[in-house]
Amino acid sequence: MDRPDRENFEAARAKLVGLLVECPMDPQHKGCPLSEKRSLPFSNKLDWLKSLPVHELQNIYSAHVNCLKTKDSELVSLEGRDRFADLKINK
Numbered sequence: 001m002d003r004p005d006r007e008n009f010e011a012a013r014a015k016l017v018g019l020l021v022e023c024p025m026d027p028q029h030k031g032c033p034l035s036e037k038r039s040l041p042f043s044n045k046l047d048w049l050k051s052l053p054v055h056e057l058q059n060i061y062s063a064h065v066n067c068l069k070t071k072d073s074e075l076v077s078l079e080g081r082d083r084f085a086d087l088k089i090n091k
Helices: 002-022 044-049 054-079
Strands: none
Touching: 002 044, 002 054
16 A cells, blocks of 8 residues: 555656756746746756655645646636647546
């Protein structure tokens, strides 16, 4: 039972490594919890990420997901369509 949580934890951490390098949104959200960390040298980014407790990783990743949803909603309003509507997700 512990294994899925550990896998989710590692998957979230791996995604956050990429987000520490660069924000996928342009411009990035002013309240992004990773914005200040992006200017650190890469090894310091990894050290910081490794030091975070699980709940903090979850909070940061949740903030990222919410930001994407907000930005997508804004684009839908501007473009009149969902840019992810054609994306098929395998479950």
